[in-house]
Amino acid sequence: MSRIQAIAQTMTAPVAIKTKLSVDRLSMVFERDGTRTEVLNNISLEVGDGEFVCLLGPSGCGKTTLLNAMAGFLSPTSGEIRVDGEPVRHPDPRRIFVFQERGVFPWLTVEGNIGFGLSRLPRAEREQRIAHYVKMVGLQGFEKTYPQELSGGMKQRLEVARALAVNPDMLLLDEPFGALDSITRLVMRGELLRIWEAERKTIVFVTHDIDEAVQLADRVVVMSARPAAIQRIVDIDIPHPRDISDPRYLELRDGIFRQIGLAHKI
């Protein structure tokens, strides 16, 4: 391997990447029973093509609302979200939302779930794609199994496979590993990174777990409590696979801990 190649490989994000998603002065206000709740306050953010961005903030701060707006499930009170320059007005299979939990359809088997978005494809191609993604997320042998009989980690992998099968440009993941035990969560992060490196989708990943954000993301967007505003955007300039005892890793993590205002001593 030449030195240039080696250098190229250690670079996490290419320079001057194309903008995939842009959020422009987005605000979100919910009105219910006459009371106004300001959830998002003047958020501006750009996400590059193929980039992995984590939205990090305390629970209930509005990061899920932001993700829902990116998906097109909610329309903003003011401001705009654009994908590839086009304003987002409704959900679109080019950007698939992966839900916190129970997002898979319990009435369909593993195969049925992965093939859900592929009903327009010819049968042979559909089956080939299903087989490909079954293998990618390691669910071989469970094709005819219903989600009820799968573990939490398997269900979450199934949902990621269902999302990837329609070949979206972008994945929007809402605390996808939040309900899993800590060991499964670690394994799933590794799996997600492996898939991301293979498919190079743009990923926006919501989490309240600082370690998770620093392990996964190219950039971590640190958000404040409600109404959520962007406090800081942290570049994670460590190549994958990341060593979680690396001094740079700890430095970045501790920086975010301080930013959020937590002492990291228990």
Next chain:
Amino acid sequence: MPGQTAALARLRLLLRPVAFIAVLLLLWSVAVRRAPGHLLPGPWGVVGGIVDLIRHGLLLKYVVASLFRVTWGFILAVVLAIPLGLAIGWYRRAELALNPILQILRPISPLAWIPIAILWFGVGDLAAVFLIFIGCFFPLMLTAINAVHSVPAVYINAGRNFGLSSAALVRRILYPAVVPHLIVGLRITLGIAWLVVVAAEMIAVSSGLGFLIVDARNAGNRYDLVVAGMLIIGLIGLLLDLGMQSLENVRSFRWGYSED
């Protein structure tokens, strides 16, 4: 052998209710013998009554007549109430408009409709079918409305995310998501239909198991036939319920009944 023990265990499980029924029958016949009079016919008298009914060809005729009415009333209610209920549950505005009327009509016993049924349809099958229809319609419609409400928004959003049209959303998300709830409603409602047919047949027609019971009493106090009729109603009701219950074991519905 493990297979044998399992079979033995199953046999023992089956034996318990059988033994209990045997004890009840014994107590029944002892009680009747101790206190003769007109309290109740003994078990043998009831068996004699059933044999009598079979010999006259009435048992099959009445069972078929009752099942015929239940089938039509029930199917009509299913065909109308479920799509309507799903639509009302889906469109919030329709529900807001219709809910008060539904809540007023719902608590009216189907038996209160008997005079109107006879006024509209005369004495005959149609009146009985109508009463069963009324008895099933409101519970089914409310089941369908509530079933739509119980569908998690996650499923609907996921469906929209994959680019489904409204029609596809109903067919591929809403329908499979509500089926387990609907089956529970169908099971309860079929039970109601079977209750209502007996009452309807006592008044509106001159055949069927309900008619058998009033007729046996009116035509010479044949209480052996009354109890025989009751027993048959109970057994058929049980079979109907078991049939509906077996739907809950269909693999793609089973998720709806687990605790998880």
